[in-house]
Amino acid sequence: xxxxxxxxxxxxxxxxxxxxxxxxxxxxxxxxxxxxxxxxxxxxxxxxxxxxxxxxxxxxxxxxxxxxxxxxxxxxxxxxxxxxxxxxxxxxxxxxxxxxxxxxxxxxxxxxxxxxxxxxxxxxxxxxxxxxxxxxxxxxxxxxxxxxxxxxxxxxxxxxxxxxxxxxxxxxxxxxxxxxxxxxxxxxxxxxxxxxxxxxxxxxxxxxxxxxxxxxxxxxxxxxxxxxxxxxxxxxxxxxxxxxxxxxxxx
Numbered sequence: 001x002x003x004x005x006x007x008x009x010x011x012x013x014x015x016x017x018x019x020x021x022x023x024x025x026x027x028x029x030x031x032x033x034x035x036x037x038x039x040x041x042x043x044x045x046x047x048x049x050x051x052x053x054x055x056x057x058x059x060x061x062x063x064x065x066x067x068x069x070x071x072x073x074x075x076x077x078x079x080x081x082x083x084x085x086x087x088x089x090x091x092x093x094x095x096x097x098x099x100x101x102x103x104x105x106x107x108x109x110x111x112x113x114x115x116x117x118x119x120x121x122x123x124x125x126x127x128x129x130x131x132x133x134x135x136x137x138x139x140x141x142x143x144x145x146x147x148x149x150x151x152x153x154x155x156x157x158x159x160x161x162x163x164x165x166x167x168x169x170x171x172x173x174x175x176x177x178x179x180x181x182x183x184x185x186x187x188x189x190x191x192x193x194x195x196x197x198x199x200x201x202x203x204x205x206x207x208x209x210x211x212x213x214x215x216x217x218x219x220x221x222x223x224x225x226x227x228x229x230x231x232x233x234x235x236x237x238x239x240x241x242x243x244x245x246x247x248x249x250x251x
Contacts, residue, residue: 001030001079001080001081001101001104001105002030002031002032002078002079002080002081003028003030003031003032003079003080003081003082003083003097003100003101003153004031004032004033004034004073004077004078004079004081004082004083004156005023005031005032005033005034005082005083005084005085005097006034006035006036006070006073006074006077006082006083006084006085007019007023007033007034007035007036007073007084007085007086007087008036008037008038008063008066008069008070008073008084008086008087009035009036009037009038009040009044009048009087010037010038010039010040010044010069010087011038011040011041011042011044012040012042012044012087012088013040013042013043013044013047015087015088015200016044016047016048016087017047018090018124019085019086019087019088019089019090020047020048020051020054020055021090022085022089022090022091023054023085023091024051024054025094026091026094026095026096026097026098027094027095027097027098028095028097028098028100028101030101031056031097032056032057032077032078032079033054033055033056033057034055034056034057034058034059034073034076034077035048035055035057035058035059036059036063036069036070036072036073037058037059037060037061038060038061038062038063038069039060039061039062040060045060048060057076059072059076064167065167065170067165067166067167067169067170067173067174068167070084070164070165071164071165071167074156074159074164077156078156079156080155080156081100081101081104081153081154081155081156082153082154082155082156082159083097083100083152083153083154084149084150084152085150085197086150086199088121088199088200088202089150089197089198089199089200090124090197090198091196091197091198092117092194092195092196092197092198096194096196096197099192099194099196100112100153100192100196103190103192104153104155107190109188109189109190110154110155110158110187110188110189111152111153111154111155111158111181111182111187111188111189111190112152112153112189112190112191112192113133113136113147113148113151113152113153113189113190113191113192114133114147114148114151114191114192114193114194114195114196114197115130115131115132115133115148115151115193115194115195115196116130116131116133116148116150116151116195116196116197116198116199117129117130117131117195117197117198117199118130118131118199118200118201118244119198119199119200119201120200120201121200121201121202124198124200128201128245129201129244129245130195130244131148131244132244133147133148133151133191134191135191136182136189136190136191138182138183138186141179141182141183141228142228142229142233143233143236143240144233144234144235144236144237144238144239144240145237145240146175146178146237147178147189148197148199149174149175149177149178150196150197150199151192151196151197152174152178154181158181158187162180162181162185162187163180164177165177169218169221169222170214170218171211171214171215171218172215172218172219172221172222175218175219175222176218176221176222176225176226179222179223179225179226179228180226183226183227183228184226184227216234216238219234219237220234
């Protein structure tokens with residue numbers, strides 16, 4: 001089973017080495033690593049080129065935002081399964097992709113997800129927040145449940161059949177995609193009860209009050225577009241985040 005990993009980056013010279021090393025240190029051998037760079041001007045591209053042996057495909061050109069970049073990566077992907085690793089993020093250990101591959105083989109699922117920890121921007125060993133997903137229940141989607149998208153791995157043929165990211169969303173296209181796959185089309189999924197990703201704090205969706213408001217507005221549009229619900233579901237979605245700030249370890 002080949003796994004395609006896609007990283008979209010733009011001016012991430014401070015963190016991209018950590019991301020690249022995280023992929024190159026994976027014990028799983030059958031990895032296709034695709035980098036979509038938005039024509040960085042801070043030295044990111046030079047760093048990427050120094051990892052030539054670890055990168056399968058590298059594109060550096062202007063794009064129309066992160067979801068446009070991820071769609072470019074999906075168009076280049078040839079793996080059986082596709083996952084995303086953002087340019088600020090790292091895998092929690094070197095066996096993550098081996099665990100993902102094994103889970104796909106044993107569960108025969110079309111998608112799977114795991115847990116995620118938010119970590120300090122300056123110290124990835126300092127956990128700020130734990131997102132423990134729990135076992136999937138279809139009815140929970142109407143109560144604001146969502147798996148952490150960076151841990152969401154999908155068979156490539158699902159993208160081919162149901163489409164990629166809707167770029168009319170600037171911040172919430174990942175939520176729209178998860179709802180489209182799991183709610184609208186009832187694609188099978190499976191929970192891998194392990195922390196798979198460390199995500200640095202300060203991402204696009206929560207770096208400012210205006211972005212938080214924009215994200216909420218887009219979340220609401222995604223809910224309505226996929227006939228999941230409306231404002232009530234959005235409120236539940238945000239309330240579900242509160243316990244994440246009080247846990248540092250999986251139960």
